[in-house]
Amino acid sequence: MSALLELDDVHVYYGPFHALRGNTLTVGEGEIVSLLGGNASGKSTTMKTILGLVKPKGGTVRFDGRDVTHASTRQRVVAGIASVPEARRVFPQMTVDENLLAGAFTRKDRAGIQEDLERIREHFPRLAERRRQEAGTLSGGEQQMLAFGRALMSRPRLICMDEPTMGLSPKLVDQVLDEIARINRELGVAVLLVEQQAELALSIASRGYVLASGEIVLQGGSRELLDDPEIQVAYLGKATDTAAESDTTA
């Protein structure tokens, strides 16, 4: 597996606050990797660093073998990194189509854009139905689909998703996770999935990293992590008996 994205010993500071403490992680071509952690553990900062919204004080970010540590967000989008931001953040007063076109801002090939627009409409028929509707009036699940579609419009090779299940009902969570897996499988796009709900994320990811206080404290295959009693109790914050049960059945 060739590494598509590599973070090497990345340090990020907010003023005196050391938000990321020398993190190293990789995402392979076409892989789903989850990045887990509680509030303020540094997972959103990691994602912002990958997107170029935050500049690291030390370490390097490589994408597709190229050093992009100092590249702008726009350059990274052009290179093939897209994002589904936290809480979806579609442009509420723009129509579904306009949102999708905004996702293609960095591209100039009109024909290609049109083609991708069609492809995404095919992929998410619901978005095709509502193409002229303002995005703010969509339901939470539809907005999530739109955020995916918008990210796909830049023809990415890696999509970073910041808590895509946040604020969605359990049913929709399930649907969204299926969708992520499908996008990954059908389009071969790698996904870095930032999540608080570890079990959900690990159910579709092949590997995971666990962040706490800005440091990667655990990493490994999904099953390995799920079965790890330490994460069950310490990090996942799940009820103690569920942890015990999962331990015994594994």
Added chain:
Amino acid sequence: MLDTLIAGLLRGNIYALGAVGISLVFGVMNVVNFAQFSFFGLGAMLAWFGIVKLGLPFWLALPLVLVMCAGFGLLTNVAVVRPLAKYLPLAAMLSTFAVSQILDNASQVAFGANFRAFPKVLPTSNFRVGNLAFGTSDLVMLGITIVVMVTMSLFLKYGRIGRAIRATSQDQEAALQVGIPVAGVQHVSFVIASALGGLAGVFIALYVGVANPSSGLETGLVAFVAATLGGLGSLVGAVIGGFVLGVLEAFGIHFFGDTAREIIVFAVLIIVLIVRPGGLLGRVPLISSEPLTGTFLGRGRPFRIPKWVWPIALVIAAVVVPLVGGDYVLTTGTQVLIYATIGAGFTLTAGQAGVLALGQAGPIAIGAYSSALLTTVVHLPFWVALPVSGLIAAIIASILSSPIWGVKGHYISIATLGVGTVIVAVIQLVFPQGIYGIPFPDWFGTPLTSPLAYYLIDLGVLVITLVVMWRIRRSHLGKVIASVGSDETAAVASGVRARDYKALAFAVSAFFAGVGGSLLAHQYTYIDPTIFTTLMSLLVVTIVIMGGVNLPYGAVLGSIVLIGAMELLRFTPELRIIVYGLVLILVVRFRPGGLLVRNS
């Protein structure tokens, strides 16, 4: 009736152009751009210069003016607004206020301050419908506006950059993440807004027939109110706001005369802010996710000032200066002391309560006029008139501003600017002539005419002010007021009635502003409304920000530098304003806590 309506629509058309620019910039940067004002005056003056001095044809001058305004706009954004907007939107707003003063006065230095007749490039009354006369000029203006508006909306709707502008204004973070270069989008918006401002400025000159560098402020304020009325960030709202105001204003002038103009405009603004705090089409979040008040200036720790400094400073001020300085120095010193008093009182509002009020000229004017009337008409002694005028200023300013304390964020600064402007406008309406022969203070019948005596009186007032401010800061009340300025939502949750404490802080500041106004009146012995300008408000804000917005003694330092040094260096008034503006920008940019506060 119909002609009033038409006149209103023509004016409204100009306001709409300006308001769209203000709203556009607010949308993508979350900054209220006061610099937009200057482009009205600048546009008019540049067009006048091009046509009259260079002999350019109108159709060539117009695009040139637009390009130049756009260039200035870009420069403003690159140099001042953008570096601040990211972290300190309120500071950025303040800086644009400074920029507008700089541009206005630079333009005054360049073109001269007097009104110039603007050439009649197009016929103004060659058509007649019924008894209504209008001209090609009006039609061309209306036509251009329509073309501009339609082009703008098509551009925003279908253009790639237009879409990026809308995306940025709806969600900047998400726009960044899809690869939209937000900085570029902001530059483009600024360029468009400034060009629209310039266009509106040319139109005003065409419409009124005269051009003047500082005429921008008047129209700018209205355009700005139009944008706020429509809801900052909403372009449709800005257009609606522009036309609504234009028509309201035309009917207001029709029924009440020209002096009622400003009062109507700001009354509309304040009513809208109270009834719909986000404007007609805007939105205000229900619970602010972070404190919105002026806390940006409050961080950092003040330098520790050793105790021995205070007696020494007092000795220098009370003994050394009077002994060494001549009358000129003492007269200047008196000005320094008065502004220090006003500024020290203002720190309670701007620093502690976190309300960056932009209209302190209002209470100062009330104090000055009260004192003048009490001594000349009622013949009260100065010693009585002085505190009474402070009280009157506090009471009137508090009544007028009582509805605005529930208003949030930038809007509260705007509302205070409105209140200040209305106060001065009302005074102008009631006493258009000014008041002469305001008596000197006397001491048991002996008039204290010497600059020394007046200097010592003002020093005494300043010392009392500082002691009072120091007592308030140390008290439970001071902490409560500071909690409101720091985080209103949290303060309210702790049982603090935030609105009331903001009102109290403002009343105290208005009291000292009134006292300062009284002192000014008795020093000048003559006052008229032209003294109490927006510039005076800016000066007060600059004084407190320079020393440290939270530090009463910082206002003394600010006053020494901004009043004393400027006077002793014999800067011309225009140059002085430019210096005020630059100082404000530099301090806000590099030492947001003020000179006496260590950066954190």
Added chain:
Amino acid sequence: MSENTAAGAPASGETSVEVDAATAATSDALLSVEGLERHFDGVRAVDGVSFTVAPHEVVSIIGPNGSGKTTTLNLVSGALRAGAGTISLEGRRIDHADPARIAEEGVARTFQNGRVFATLSVRDNVEVGLHSTLTASRPFRRLSRLFLLRWIPLLGELFIAIIGTPASRREQKQIDARVESEVQRFEARLGPRRDDPAYSLSYANRRRTEIARALALQPKLLLLDEPTAGMNQSETAEVLEQLLQLKADGQAILLVEHKLDLVMTVSDRVIVMDGGRIIAEGAPQTVRHDPAVIEAYLGRRRGLGGATDDVVASAAPADETPAATTGDAATGEDEA
């Protein structure tokens, strides 16, 4: 697994107390919420919520993000106005009172991300919390709710601040003493920082300052919005200690929290919300095994994890529902 059972022990030990508290809640409640509703742009953030908190009771609200927990807290504290329904404190309606009034009535709160007065010192932060309990420093304070007359107490406060009275000076001494005792609650952490401005504090210390400020109000009911969010394990354990201490002191608490261990340990009762409604309510142990709760909150997507019997039982039908209702999105594949 030994530490798990150890952590779980206090929770089961509390069970007998829970029952008493639950029955007490119905008779004379401290806080009583009836049919609470709040919509945002058509989204029903809180949709017909009713519950009570008895005196000295610790009640937790759990639920997925966006389920309406924080909105409920904001409605109770008055930060948001309810669309419908009633909120009563000791039988008195507070749903139309402004938040400052509600605080005066004895409801203190903290905020989700911790809101302290950044420019004030730790001690001054706590002192502001005392505001609603003061008398001598706030003369005529009964008038402070009345139009125009509110200026009398305001000017009174101004007079006290500038000149002072013997009584206000005595009270200031009491203020200092009480601030000191609140700071001492967190002496090890906040003690050395008591005179530092709050913006210079660590995140955890800000949250401690916030709790100290809320407690300074001597509240009848303390609302805590995710007090351990962003805290690491040891810090969370420390907060748990504090909460247990408060509970032992008889403080009534309404707690919104994600960390279930803490919730299970400290709560007398647990309310589970989803989609703006209460989907379950009861003693911690009962709620934890409620199938609806497991589906909505505890997570049921455990293809990889160790699925237990009860989880599978409730998860199986739930997994089918989305596929059935949204045929366009899911093609029926199961990647688990």
